[in-house]
Amino acid sequence: MIGELALIFAMPVAIYSFAASLFGAKNRSVHFVTILVALASVMLTFAFVTDRFDIDYVYQYSNVGLPLVYKLAGIWAGLEGSLLFWALLLAICASIVSKAKPPAIVNAVLQAIVIFFLVMIVFQADPFTLSGAHPADGHGLNPLLQNFYMLIHPPAIYLGYVIFAVPFAYVVAGLVSGEMDFTKIRNWTIVAWLLLTFGNLLGAMWAYVELGWGGFWAWDPVENAGILPWFTACAFLHSVIIHESRKMLKLWNVVLVILSFWLTIFGTFITRSGIIQSVHSFSDMTIGLYFIVFLSIVTIFSVAMLIWKRDLFKGQKVLKNIFSREGAFYINNFLFVLALVGILCGTLLPLFAEWFMGHKAEVGAPFFNRIMAPVGIALLFLTGIGPQMSWVKIRAGLFRKEFLLPLALAAAAACVAYLYGIRLWFPLCVAAGAIFVLATIAAEFIRSARIEKSFYELFRMAPKRFGGLIVHLGIVLLFIGIAGSAYKTEYTLKMVKGEKNAIEGYEFIYNSADWKDKIDAEGVATDVTLLKDRRAIATLNPALYMYKNQPRPFGQIDLHVGLLKDVYLALENVADDGSAEFELTMNPLISFVWLGGIVMLLGTVVAIFPAKTKEDIEVVLDERLGRAPKEEIA
Amino acid sequence: MKTKLAFLILFVFVSGSALGKEKMPISPHANNQVKTGVIKGALLKDGKNPLPGATVVLEIVQGGNLILTIPKRTDPKGAFQFKNIFMSPEFSYAISSEFEGKRYSTDFVSLTEKEIEKRLDLIVGEGGQESPPLEESPMNKTDAPAKKGFNEYQLLAIILSIGAIAYAFLRRKKK
Structure with a gap:
């Protein structure tokens, strides 16, 4: 009752805040909206904790035996709560943004998005709807979602999504006023990108430890939805550098910000409407029409604004030489957009096939891999090339000074990999590309450190540049991990008690x-000793559990993590005589995926920090490294 | 007042935590061991040619309601296998697939303790058994029930929203 009333009042208050902002008043009632939406969210959590199974949403996603921690996370377990959570995060975001006293139009845009979510909640997806019955227990949360990563993965992804609304709002304000604040737009985008990277990383970890198939990325539509705005944001964070340094690509940057925001709404639409069937189809009702209308409004509004304000984009500098740093950024953006279009086509194909041909057609992981592998390799090499290039034109001695040694090392790495037995083109290219990029990054740090006093000083003076290089290092590690997955091997082990099996240098x-009782489930857990060089290195306990109201057992994998190889064991079946069937997956280099993700996050955090001095140290460094004559930067 | 409120919230959370640890009985077939079997088969076009890479769906029915569907792609020989199938008359299983815009499915079967493995070949095209899609149970439905008009809360929200716009406009006028 209190929660429902809070939502009923939140909607008109948000509408008032939106209308007042349109009429020029700054941030009116913005905190009041946040308080009301927060109150509704607290009441929903309260309903979960107090087992209010007469509320349909609580009945669907909780039961008495559900551990408290998952009840506290119940707000994002299903569609209705997720929409409320979106609205809550956005309302909080609007309150934080209002502290900086932005133009009134920024709040108008943010409140318009809050209103969209509140309208859906109030008219279609009310999380407080009473079922009319008073069941003693609820249906319970999907066991796949009862995982530590699921406690933090959705909030991180949603936060990333939500924060993309802020740069979009600043872009709209810039279009209206004619003054685009790219510093604020960039800063908010980098925060959103950081959270989206974090969220996707956690999602991959969840898939790895929970779904039991031994991989971390399946090109599922919902995974793709999380990565689409990530690509556009990557493109923007690179192309905005050209705008800052060369006053180029203003329109393109604005389009990328709008597209990133559009894709976050589109991603929520895919995740929550269930329009494309996937392993993530946890959604409960179709609200696609609301999303389609809103996405149409955003599209028409954005295009109309860009046409109306087209004079703002006149007089921009154009690319003079593709073999320059801005040329490298152009290619970088082209590749990101190519990846985006490929993933978008593959994701939407089942939908279009059903519309136009009457039956579903799926492209599957091989399609995405075919597109992403060459694009990824090109991006990997470009990661090493771009930062070494000069602005405006190619400089004399560039190849000899910057690329000769890294390329020689890359060729040597590819030869070593070939001799080691690697024959697939993607891992061979990754071996070469990784060494090439690592060599360029190392050279950049060493040369810059000679000019400045220390690495620490470099990070303080030019956090954007060196934070970016750390992110590039993370990308290299990520690629090594992905290349390793090409050599994943799978085995089926049928063993009786006491039996020993030897595979790839390990013994099992x-x-x-044994029968195990958990709070909300019971099942069978096995005990497997893992040996390496005749020495026990781990005890693995893969299990099968049955949860209340679930029609099939859920597997719980166990794994031994190693830097060079993971041993991943899933229990398939236990027979009456106690013999068991296991699915064993050997995952080489998968730790590099997680390591790469963590390094990328660290690099982004460094890049967010403000520089120690106002002097543009990056320009100074470029000049001293002989990359940019001063008169051409000015 | 604030202290009382804080105490109340703490009390409710602690109560919830205590309730959360209460052991609940699991469904009746979970007695001593997970007894599961396998459903396997092949997807055959016109009863003869295997269809590799196509999607087949395992449909699970409990108490007359479709409670879960699990899609899977057939292997290069057009074969499929679903493990962890309960050996219980409580659940029945069928395999379905779409082919050239039509839906085909097998009959529903259950696994018993004597029958650890069952073969269900699905024929699509000529000689196949066409069938309409099953209705999902209300719990798993993806569409909200059709609503007739607005309820009183929604009406209140609409009236307040109109008032909010008018108030914003009036305050602007005064300014």
Whole structure:
């Protein structure tokens, strides 16, 4: 009742805040909206904690035996709560943004998005709807979602999505006023990108430890939805550098920000409407029409604004030489957009096939891999090339000074990999590309450190540049991890108790299978000793559990993490005589995926920090490294 | 007042936590061991040619309601296999697939303790068994029930929203 009333009042208050901002008043009632939406969210959490199963949403996603921590996270377990969570995060975001006293139009845009979510909640997806019955227990949360990563993965992804609304709002304000504040737009985008990277990383970790198929990315539509705005944001964070340094690509940057925001709404639409069937189809009702209308409004409004304000984009500098740093950024953006279009086509194909041909057609992971592998390799090499190039034109001695040694090392790395037995083109290219980029990054740090006093000083003076290089290092590690997955091997082990099996230098001894009781489930857990060089290195306990109201057992994998190889064991079945069937996956280099993700996050955090001095140290460094004559930068 | 409110919230959270640890009985077939079997088969076009890479769906029915569907792609030989199938008459299973815009499915079967493995070949095209899609149980439905008009809360929200716009406009006028 209190929660529902809070939502009923939040909508008109948000409308008032929106209308007042349109009429020029700054940030009116913005905190009041936040308080009301927060109150509704607290009441919903309260309903979960107090087992209010007469509320349909609580009944669907909770039961008495559900651990408290998952009840606290119940707000984002289903569609209705997720929409409320979106509205809450955005309202908080609007309150934070209002502290900087932005133009009134910024709040108008943010409140318009809050209103969209509140309208859906109030008229279509009310999380407080009473079922009319008073069941003693609820249906319970999908066991796949009862995982530590699921406690933080959705909030991180949603936060990333939500924050993309802020740069969009600043872009609209810039279009209206004629003064585009790219510093604020960039800063908010980098925060959103950071959270989206974090969220996608957690999602991949969840898929790896929970879904039991031994991989971390399946090109599922919902995974793709999380990565689409990530690509446009990547493109923007690169192309905005050209605008800052060369006053180029203003229109393109604005389009990328609008597209990033559009894709976050589109991503929420895919995730929550269930329009494309996927393993993530946890959604409960179709609200696609609301999203289609809103996406249409955003599209028409954005295009109309760009046409109306087209004079703002006149007089921009144009690319003179593709073999320049801005040329490298052009290619970088082209590749990101190519990846985006490829993923978008593959994701939407089942939908279009059903519309136009009457039956579903799926492209599957091989399609995405075919597109992303060459694009990824090109991007990997470009990561090493771009930062070494000069602005405006190619400089004398560039190849000899910057690329000769890294290319020689890359060729040597590819030869070593070939001799080691690697024959697939993608891992070979990654081996070469990784060494090439690592060599360029190392050279950049060493040369810059000679000019400045220390690495620490470099980070303080030019956090954007060196934070960016750390992110590039993370990308290299990520690629090594992805290349390793090409050599993933799978085995089926059928073992009786006490039996020993030797595979890829490891030995497995199946000791026992015991019945286990958990708070909300019961099942069978096995005990397998893992040996390497005849020494026990781990005990693995893969299990199968049955949860209340679930029609099939859910597997719980166990793994031994190693830097060079993960041993990943899933229990398939336990027979009456105690013999068990396991699915064993050997995952080489997968730790590099997680390591790369963490390094990328660290690099982004460094890049967010403000520089120590107002002097543009990057320009100074470029000049001293002989990359940009001063008169051409000015 | 604030202290009382804080105490109340703390009390409710602690109560919830205590309730959360209460052991609940699991469904009746979970007695001593997970007894599961396998459903396997092949997808055959016109009863003869295997269809590799196509999607087949395992449909699980409990108490007359479709409670879960699990899609899977057929292997290069057009074969499929679903593990962890309960050996219980409580659940029945069928395989379905779409082919050239039509839906085909097998009959529903259950696994018993004597039958650890069952073969369900699905024929699509000529000789196949066409069938309409099953209705999902209300719990899993993806569409909200059709609503007739607005309820009183929604009406209140609409009236307040109109008032909010008018108020914003009037305050602007005064200014």
